[in-house]
Amino acid sequence: MTRSTIRRSFMILAFAVALFPGTPLHAQTAARLLTYTDAGGNVKKIQTTAGWEIRRQQILDRMQLAMGPRPALTPAVPLQVVVKDSLRQRNHIRYEITFMAAENEPVPAFLFVPLRKGKHAAVLALHGTSPLGKRSITSENGGKANRAYAEELADRGYVVIAPDYPSFGDLKDYDFEHDRYASGTMKAIFNHIRCIDLLQSLEYVDSARIGVIGHSLGGHNAMFVAAFDRRIKVIAASCGWTKFRYYNIGEEASKRYGGRLGPWAQTRYMPMLREKYGLDQQRMPFDFDEVIATLAPRPFFSNSPVNDGNFDVKGVKEGMANAAAVYSLFDAPQHLRASYPDATHDFPPAQRLEAYRLMDKVLKHTPEAHTLLP
Numbered sequence: 436m437t438r439s440t441i442r443r444s445f446m447i448l449a450f451a452v453a454l455f456p457g458t459p460l461h462a463q464t465a466a467r468l469l470t471y472t473d474a475g476g477n478v479k480k481i482q483t484t485a486g487w488e489i490r491r492q493q494i495l496d497r498m499q500l501a502m503g504p505r506p507a508l509t510p511a512v513p514l515q516v517v518v519k520d521s522l523r524q525r526n527h528i529r530y531e532i533t534f535m536a537a538e539n540e541p542v543p544a545f546l547f548v549p550l551r552k553g554k555h556a557a558v559l560a561l562h563g564t565s566p567l568g569k570r571s572i573t574s575e576n577g578g579k580a581n582r583a584y585a586e587e588l589a590d591r592g593y594v595v596i597a598p599d600y601p602s603f604g605d606l607k608d609y610d611f612e613h614d615r616y617a618s619g620t621m622k623a624i625f626n627h628i629r630c631i632d633l634l635q636s637l638e639y640v641d642s643a644r645i646g647v648i649g650h651s652l653g654g655h656n657a658m659f660v661a662a663f664d665r666r667i668k669v670i671a672a673s674c675g676w677t678k679f680r681y682y683n684i685g686e687e688a689s690k691r692y693g694g695r696l697g698p699w700a701q702t703r704y705m706p707m708l709r710e711k712y713g714l715d716q717q718r719m720p721f722d723f724d725e726v727i728a729t730l731a732p733r734p735f736f737s738n739s740p741v742n743d744g745n746f747d748v749k750g751v752k753e754g755m756a757n758a759a760a761v762y763s764l765f766d767a768p769q770h771l772r773a774s775y776p777d778a779t780h781d782f783p784p785a786q787r788l789e790a791y792r793l794m795d796k797v798l799k800h801t802p803e804a805h806t807l808l809p
């Protein structure tokens with residue numbers, strides 16, 4: 436599929452959204468999250484979870500205005516898992532694998548498998564911005580503290596899959612220009628959905644007990660894939676988001692990227708935020724409180740340090756407050772949790788442990804004795 440075909444698909448999606456509009460293309464509030472606009476232009480107040488499903492689909496449609504249309508998930512090609520290498524580590528084996536997301540679309544990943552027999556809970560672990568890709572969330576990350584959460588969860592007894600994001604790790608030479616996706620973000624979402632397919636195909640995984648975790652780039656991609664894939668039962672995002680109007684990169688970087696929101700519009704992320712929306716925060720087709728709202732009533736944990744230089748904590752607190760209205764609609768306000776440590780762009784031990792314990796509880800998992808955190 437060529438880029439021109441992608442653009443035509445994008446225009447079809449945009450036309451569909453215009454026929455069935457959601458809210459205006461600007462910052463969301465809690466009250467606005469609980470309304471939708473029907474095809475006749477009438478604003479409807481959402482009072483039931485069934486009514487929320489209409490709004491939720493409109494949010495997913497608007498996310499695709501920035502990310503491009505999600506390719507059809509069926510018929511899916513065989514996963515064709517190939518094991519390239521293996522390494523025994525304490526209570527598990529780490530396999531280096533590739534699998535096929537679609538025809539001619541290999542995905543390199545680590546797959547951590549417990550030595551203990553039986554059905555296990557599983558986690559999709561997504562890495563941050565690092566040339567090391569999947570290795571950056573293992574003990575092979577060059578001594579980077581507080582990032583080895585894929586390996587820590589494996590030590591905890593989970594089956595863990597950790598793929599490379601396109602342009603990092605073994606996908607460092609990924610060709611965005613000639614793929615079938617309108618954005619690197621949508622390519623990653625598709626890959627990550629296929630990671631869930633792979634986990635569910637494994638006889639030693641309990642397909643009803645799957646979570647996702649990520650830091651920074653991995654943090655918002657954890658949110659994105661869970662928005663589109665309800666098989667994911669619990670979501671933990673570290674330093675991955677703030678509402679767009681609070682995103683900050685500094686004056687010098689803003690000039691380099693052509694605007695404060697420029698980093699979001701890189702080829703590897705969502706270039707249409709520049710091409711279609713001019714990096715104008717008032718025109719963004721979605722915002723992060725909406726993304727969180729699509730996760731309801733599933734448990735969501737956000738690690739959001741007060742000194743994060745990019746993801747301003749004020750936008751996190753505002754977004755969490757807005758999304759709380761939707762969680763309350765489901766009588767599940769306790770499923771929306773955030774921690775605000777006195778730290779910079781980091782995933783400190785206390786917050787990782789909080790995320791792990793939440794996953795343990797939701798996924799009914801008893802951590803093994805080899806865990807590096809209590």
